[in-house]
Amino acid sequence: MNEGIDVSHLNIYYGDFLAVEDVTMHIAPRSTTALIGPSGCGKSTFLRSLNRMHEVIPGARVEGDAIIDGKNIYAPGVDPVDVRASVGMVFQRANPFPTMSIADNVLAGVKLNSRKMKKSEAEELVEFSLRGANLWEEVKDRLDRPGSSLSGGQQQRLCIARAIAVKPEVLLMDEPCSALDPISTLAIEDLIRELEKDYTIVIVTHNMQQAARVSSMTGFFNIEGTGKPGHLIEYDTTEKIFSNPAKKDTEDYVSGRFG
Numbered sequence: 001m002n003e004g005i006d007v008s009h010l011n012i013y014y015g016d017f018l019a020v021e022d023v024t025m026h027i028a029p030r031s032t033t034a035l036i037g038p039s040g041c042g043k044s045t046f047l048r049s050l051n052r053m054h055e056v057i058p059g060a061r062v063e064g065d066a067i068i069d070g071k072n073i074y075a076p077g078v079d080p081v082d083v084r085a086s087v088g089m090v091f092q093r094a095n096p097f098p099t100m101s102i103a104d105n106v107l108a109g110v111k112l113n114s115r116k117m118k119k120s121e122a123e124e125l126v127e128f129s130l131r132g133a134n135l136w137e138e139v140k141d142r143l144d145r146p147g148s149s150l151s152g153g154q155q156q157r158l159c160i161a162r163a164i165a166v167k168p169e170v171l172l173m174d175e176p177c178s179a180l181d182p183i184s185t186l187a188i189e190d191l192i193r194e195l196e197k198d199y200t201i202v203i204v205t206h207n208m209q210q211a212a213r214v215s216s217m218t219g220f221f222n223i224e225g226t227g228k229p230g231h232l233i234e235y236d237t238t239e240k241i242f243s244n245p246a247k248k249d250t251e252d253y254v255s256g257r258f259g
């Protein structure tokens, strides 16, 4: 990944409803970008448009361009499955396959992408991914135990390992810590700062301290009212957004005056 992500004039619809309007932003490679804003302003919708997950909802569609490392993921002929292999996603609730072993959970995405692997290669990939997700030391002696035997924070790191195993360029995270206790949250935040060295990360968070702790850039989304589209109001360094934003709406939001 050399060029990062270039989104231009992106409109995102659910049927006739324009949920997010005219987003243009550049996301640098190997950086962490936080998306913040009040409920319903379209943060998750925008995030899902970056790996073509949005369109799995019937009637959902996108206009505009999202160019990831020089390739427009919305160009005709692009296979969404390939896009999702290079742009991984981690969700709000850890969703490992509960009865599947820890090792098989790590490999689940790779197997879906139907890559045939030797046993030794699979073992190496399990270790690489679990180390990458900072979980290896905790689970290396019980890789055949079910995914559900782990704590919530460990399950979320297992999901991050599953995403890493596919060797993506980009990791999208939709409120990855919202179901976690403070200790597990800090572990995931530490991990995000590590992962930034190798991956381009975009994270949706309601927790402004978290945005300030993990990201170098922050985008603030807002809506004027119910039924109106969400807009990217301000996008700048995290430091500027939290200390001296250019727009009053941003300042009201980050200072807790609304939202």
Ligand SMILES: Nc1ncnc2c1ncn2[C@@H]1O[C@H](COP(=O)(O)OP(=O)(O)OP(=O)(O)O)[C@@H](O)[C@H]1O
Binding pocket: 014, 017, 019, 037, 038, 039, 040, 041, 042, 043, 044, 045, 046, 057, 227, 230
């Ligand atoms: N599957 C869907 N079908 C129709 N409309 C949807 C769907 N998902 C979201 N929306 C609408 O799109 C708009 C943006 O929702 P989205 O979930 O992206 O906002 P958000 O900023 O992530 O909110 P939150 O912080 O509450 O998660 C909202 O008006 C929402 O009702």
